Amino acid sequence: xxxxTVNRPSHAARFDMEGWRRRMREYxxxxxxxxxxxxxxxxxxxxxxxxAIVIYDQFFVAQNDRMIPNFNDTIPRAPFWxxxxxxxxxxxxxxNNGIDLGDAMLKAIxxxxxxxxxxxxxxxxxxxxxGVFAGYxxxxxxxxxxxxxDVTFSIPFLVFVIAAAFAFGKxxxxxxxxxxxxxxxxxxxxxxxxQTLSVKELKFVEAARAAGASDGRIMLKHVLPNTxxxxxxxxxxxxxxxxxxxAALNFIGFNAGNLFIPELxxxxxxxxxxSFTTYPWTVIMPGLVLLIFTVAVNLFxxxxxxxxxxxxxx
Amino acid sequence: xxxxxYVVRRLLILVPTxxxxxxxxxxLSHAPGPNLAVAVYCTPRLGACTIDNPLxxxxxxxxxxxxxxxxxxxxYLIGLLNGDWGYTTSAVRGGMPVTQAITIFFPQTIExxxxxxxxxxxxxxPTGTISALRKDKLSDHATRIFxxxxxxxxxxxxxxxxxxxxxxxxxxxxxxxxxxxxxxxPSTQPWAFVIVGETPLLFSQPTHFLVLDAAxxxxxxxxxxxxxxxxxxxxxxxIGVLGVILRMVRSGMVDSMNQDYVKTAWSKGLPxxxxxxxxxxxxALLPAVTVVGLLFAGLLGGVVLVEDVFAxxxxxxxxxxxxxxxxxxGVMGTTLIFAVFLVLINLIADxxxxxxxxxxxx
Numbered sequence: 001x002x003x004x005t006v007n008r009p010s011h012a013a014r015f016d017m018e019g020w021r022r023r024m025r026e027y028x029x030x031x032x033x034x035x036x037x038x039x040x041x042x043x044x045x046x047x048x049x050x051x052a053i054v055i056y057d058q059f060f061v062a063q064n065d066r067m068i069p070n071f072n073d074t075i076p077r078a079p080f081w082x083x084x085x086x087x088x089x090x091x092x093x094x095x096n097n098g099i100d101l102g103d104a105m106l107k108a109i110x111x112x113x114x115x116x117x118x119x120x121x122x123x124x125x126x127x128x129x130x131g132v133f134a135g136y137x138x139x140x141x142x143x144x145x146x147x148x149x150d151v152t153f154s155i156p157f158l159v160f161v162i163a164a165a166f167a168f169g170k171x172x173x174x175x176x177x178x179x180x181x182x183x184x185x186x187x188x189x190x191x192x193x194x195q196t197l198s199v200k201e202l203k204f205v206e207a208a209r210a211a212g213a214s215d216g217r218i219m220l221k222h223v224l225p226n227t228x229x230x231x232x233x234x235x236x237x238x239x240x241x242x243x244x245x246x247a248a249l250n251f252i253g254f255n256a257g258n259l260f261i262p263e264l265x266x267x268x269x270x271x272x273x274x275s276f277t278t279y280p281w282t283v284i285m286p287g288l289v290l291l292i293f294t295v296a297v298n299l300f301x302x303x304x305x306x307x308x309x310x311x312x313x314x
Numbered sequence: 315x316x317x318x319x320y321v322v323r324r325l326l327i328l329v330p331t332x333x334x335x336x337x338x339x340x341x342l343s344h345a346p347g348p349n350l351a352v353a354v355y356c357t358p359r360l361g362a363c364t365i366d367n368p369l370x371x372x373x374x375x376x377x378x379x380x381x382x383x384x385x386x387x388x389x390y391l392i393g394l395l396n397g398d399w400g401y402t403t404s405a406v407r408g409g410m411p412v413t414q415a416i417t418i419f420f421p422q423t424i425e426x427x428x429x430x431x432x433x434x435x436x437x438x439x440p441t442g443t444i445s446a447l448r449k450d451k452l453s454d455h456a457t458r459i460f461x462x463x464x465x466x467x468x469x470x471x472x473x474x475x476x477x478x479x480x481x482x483x484x485x486x487x488x489x490x491x492x493x494x495x496x497x498x499x500p501s502t503q504p505w506a507f508v509i510v511g512e513t514p515l516l517f518s519q520p521t522h523f524l525v526l527d528a529a530x531x532x533x534x535x536x537x538x539x540x541x542x543x544x545x546x547x548x549x550x551x552x553i554g555v556l557g558v559i560l561r562m563v564r565s566g567m568v569d570s571m572n573q574d575y576v577k578t579a580w581s582k583g584l585p586x587x588x589x590x591x592x593x594x595x596x597x598a599l600l601p602a603v604t605v606v607g608l609l610f611a612g613l614l615g616g617v618v619l620v621e622d623v624f625a626x627x628x629x630x631x632x633x634x635x636x637x638x639x640x641x642x643x644g645v646m647g648t649t650l651i652f653a654v655f656l657v658l659i660n661l662i663a664d665x666x667x668x669x670x671x672x673x674x675x676x
Contacts, residue, residue, distance in 0.1 A: 151334030154660070155653045158615040159633055163649045166637045167342040244468050251470050252622050252634050268471060280478045287471035294466040 033307045040303020046296035050109060057110035064107050067260045067267075070098030076271070076279040095267065095282040096274035105289050107262035112290075116242040119180045124235050127188025132224050134189065135196025136215070142193070149186040157183070161249065171254045173261060180242065191234060195227035202226075229308040236301035240294035247290055264290045321665055328657060335653040340390050343400075343646040344383070399650075404641035405632050408511035412647035415632065418508065418515055420651065421522035423617055423628035429544065430551035431613065438556050442563025443595055449568060457560060464557025469616040473550045473623035480546060487542065505531055516627060547624045554616055558609055559602070566598035573597075603667045610659045614652055 035041045057064050078085030079093035079101075088094075092102035134142040152160070164179045165171055199205065200223055208222050247265030249255075255266055264286045271282025360369045365379050374380060378389050393399070399412035405419070445457035480487065500507040500514045505527065508517035518527035525544060528537035570576065571594055579589045618630035625631065629648050636644025 147330050147334060150331045151338065154331055154335060154657045155338070155649060156612075156614040156618070156656065158618050159630075159649055159652050162618070162633055162637050163339070163342045163645050166640075166642075166645045171637070240466065247468060248470055248619055252619065253638055265470075268474070272474065276474055277478060277481050280482075283471070283474050283478070287468060287475065290471065291463070291467055294468075295462060298462060298466050 030307055034303050037303050037306065039299045040306070043296045043299030043301075043303060046292065047300055050113060050293055050296070053106060054110045054113050057106060061107065064110060065262070067099045067104045067107065067262045067270075069260065070100075073098045076274050076282050078279070078281055079285075082281055092285055093281045095279075096270045099270065101267070101282070101285050104262050104267055105264070105286055108264045108267055108286065109289065109293075111261070111263050112243050112246060113239075113293075115177055116246050117239060119177065119184055119242050120235055120238045122181050123184030123238075124188050124231055127185035128192045128224060128228075128231060130185065131189035131192030132196050132219050132227065135193040136200055136219050136223060145189065145193075149190055152183065152186045158245065158248065161245070162252075162254075165254060173255055173258055176246075176249055176254050180245070184238075184242070187234060187238075188231060191230050192224075192227045195230065196223055199223050199226045233301055233305045233308060236297060236304055240297035240301075243290065243297075244294060317665075317669060320668055324661055324664060328661065331657060332654070335650065335657075336391060336394065337387070339646045339650050339653075340387050342649065343642040344386070394650075399647055400643035402632075402636065402641055402644040402647060404636045404639040404644045406510050406513050406515060408513070410510050412643050414510075415644070416629070416647060416651055418510075418517045419627060419629050419632050422516075422626060423614075423621070423630060425523045425525075425544070426547055426551060426617060426620070426626065426628065427610070427613055429548045430555055431609075433548065433552045434555040434559050437552075438559030439563055439595075439599070442560045443567060443590070445560070446564045446567030446571065446598075447590065454564075457564070461557045461560040461564075464553050465561070466557075467554065468619075469550060469554055470619040470623050472553060473546070473620055476546050476550055477623075503531075503533060503536060506536065547620050547626055550620050550623075551613065551616055555609060555613055558612070562602050563598065566601055567594055570594050570597045600667070600671055603663055603670065610656060614656060 034044065073094075074097050076096055077089035077094040079089045079091055080087050082089070082093065085093070090100060090102055092100070092105065095101050095104070130145065134145045155163075160183060161176070161179050164183070165175060168175050168179070205218060205222055208218050213222075243264075247263065247268070250261075250263050250265030251269055253269075255261055255263065259266075259270075267286035268283050271279065271286070274282060276283040361367050363370075365374045378386055381389075397413055399416075401409055402412050402415050403409040405415040441457055445454045448454050500509065506516065506518040506524065507514040509515075516524065518524045520530070521527055524540040525537060528534075528540055576589065576593050579593045584593075614630075617628065618633060620626065621628045621630035622634055629651060632644060633648035633652075635641075636648060
């Protein structure tokens with residue numbers, strides 16, 4: 001009895017070098033188009049700078065998850081370039097409890113960016129999968145999903161998060177993150193579903209079905225990649241939004257039990273408790289860091305939208 | 315007639331949405347478990363604070379705490395429809411019914427929302443028009459940068475920033491801080507207050523908007539005081555909303571300027587203002603109506619923060635206080651009222667769009 005062997009190409013041989021090159025060429029073209037618009041280029045550069053800070057923090061800064069107070073010198077000091085500032089303040093000044101703002105903001109950027117990009121990417125992943133399934137299959141699941149997103153969209157997001165935090169009975173950092181993770185998919189599900197509805201009528205999907213591909217394969221390999229352009233734009237715009245929501249939640253008191261967590265909203269609170277009218281820089285500096293990031297992300301996102309929208313490429 | 319049918323259909327779609335919202339609020343307020351409801355009533359002297367405590371049997375029976383959750387939800391829904399929205403303890407010391415708290419706090423939030431939306435629209439539409447007409451000129455770039463910063467800026471930080479500016483630049487205006495109570499006193503201005511328990515709460519008659527009511531009652535000092543305190547929260551919200559409106563109006567204008575009928579209008583020799591106002595702007599503003607719903611969602615989220623920064627006693631302030639003071643009734647009530655309000659605004663926006671654009675098939 002001779003065993004029947006099917007001569008399947010091994011995984012390594014199946015790696016499609018030519019396709020990979022083609023894709024890289026396309027990305028390079030996108031990047032070149034993006035760099036042609038000065039605002040988008042500026043946005044990209046600033047976002048990359050923030051990213052560099054995150055990496056630097058992650059690997060080269062000791063104790064990068066807490067702010068270091070100095071209880072011997074608790075009065076906020078102005079940065080040296082501030083009217084009336086002294087050299088003791090350093091470049092960015094000191095905030096309440098003798099915390100050095102430069103050091104704290106450096107750590108805060110890491111925490112804010114890491115958590116918010118985690119929330120956005122996870123939401124995008126879940127939303128894409130749910131959206132492509134709903135759009136492709138249709139039927140009852142689709143109907144229920146649309147009603148569910150209607151419901152989530154009818155409650156202002158911040159209020160929803162606050163209420164959900166109440167239901168958990170906790171207001172700490174981890175709970176807030178879990179809630180954001182659980183609530184951030186409906187936008188993506190809607191986006192991908194709408195795209196799927198048009199993509200699934202195209203010829204190549206029909207061809208794939210005729211070739212005997214399973215539904216799962218068609219959804220993941222043929223439909224999903226063709227719905228992703230608006231998702232990337234939404235991801236880039238959402239990064240700024242989630243970072244702001246994060247800071248806002250910390251600002252209204254959702255970091256119970258962790259007063260020394262370096263987070264931009266928390267830093268504003270720390271400055272606020274030391275009378276922000278007397279020491280304005282304690283509030284202005286962290287907010288400025290947040291504002292610059294959001295502006296950069298918005299610039300980049302708008303540029304990306306222009307590039308990815310073929311009608312605007314002319 | 316078709317419009318009426320459309321409105322009816324839209325109202326029917328609202329039913330599952332609102333049911334979903336009530337399910338969410340029910341789950342939210344019951345998630346801490348039945349023992350929470352019992353804990354409100356029991357003291358350590360009564361023994362263990364659980365629903366098995368025989369001394370608490372009347373309360374357990376009254377609130378149906380032993381029934382399965384779907385049955386409890388049915389009771390909850392009946393209560394909501396009968397106007398029994400529960401009791402809030404965070405709004406004022408001693409507590410009050412949620413419905414009463416809503417009538418007191420909601421006008422304050424609406425006052426902020428209306429003034430800032432109106433202001434943003436009044437500034438935004440002309441400025442966006444000019445910006446589109448002078449595309450790629452200096453004024454256009456300035457407007458676009460302002461819009462970009464406007465929708466990127468964190469509301470709470472902008473509020474603090476404006477307070478810093480107001481205090482350091484115009485200290486004599488006294489537009490920050492609370493109302494000056496020398497001119498605001500329950501005994502001299504009985505129309506402006508309602509006494510709940512022992513606490514006087516700002517609740518002016520008859521319109522519930524302090525500025526208008528002060529004008530109606532002819533109280534000049536209160537009018538000026540109220541107006542002064544309205545400035546900073548309104549400006550904060552306006553800047554945020556203005557960014558979105560400017561962007562929308564500008565891109566809509568630029569799109570419709572490239573249309574064929576606009577070229578025809580120019581070549582007919584129509585005067586500038588006719589082409590701009592009648593041919594371009596009217597079509598550019600149409601999509602803007604649909605975004606009003608979206609705008610309000612953002613605005614209401616912003617209201618929570620702005621009210622917190624300025625200690626403005628509205629629904630948003632109450633919502634944060636309810637969570638921080640562990641008040642289920644307050645959380646449920648604020649979430650529900652925000653949702654109902656937002657759903658209604660969206661409905662109005664959709665109906666208006668259908669009414670304004672005859673191409674929409676109803």
